[in-house]
Amino acid sequence: MSRTPPHPTRDQIELPMVLDCLGDPTRLAIVCNLARHDQAATELRCGDFNALSGKSNLAYHFAKLREAGLVQTRIVGTTRYMKLRRGDLDARFPGLMDAIITSAARDADRPQFPECEVVEAG
């Protein structure tokens, strides 16, 4: 059984909050990784991002992403599963996520982007 922490509805997702949230390089890297896995309709586990930052730091970033409406989170036991809210984001801000993810991928070798080795869920 899974439980779901509070999320903003599609209409409650606000542009400044989304931009502010993605202004952090760690959160931008998390979103780019989720976007890459989104095409396979896979959820990622919070533990898949352990290479990016410390655990408590990551928990803070995951909460910020959820509160801004960027990710959908469900909790099973002690594990958090996350998915990018691609449909909601594309409906609210057409073309925005595509432009951000493409630009981030082009700049992925810059020092501002933390390396992220995502471990596939087993």
Place this chain on the structure above:
Amino acid sequence: MSRTPPHPTRDQIELPMVLDCLGDPTRLAIVCNLARHDQAATELRCGDFNALSGKSNLAYHFAKLREAGLVQTRIVGTTRYMKLRRGDLDARFPGLMDAIITSAARDADRPQFPECEVVEAG
């Protein structure tokens, strides 16, 4: 005669810094107004934005926009003239500014966006 404060080069403009900068509703409103006037290739004066916020607060926002590479500023006497760096931004992040400006325009009636009555330069 005009003088020019320091600006990042096109290549020094970084995605997280641009997103972080536009995560502030006042700076987002300034950029949307500059974009609207950009089509007429007009520069706006800092005083044109006085309806948005207090003077010292605006000076802080203008500096943040310049440092992030979003605006080109030149100073003539005590007046700052600003232009959106549309060419540089479109070259670095294709489609990003369009998506942000279109989304902001769609959401312009939301309380998160400060009303901005831009006074045309005489």
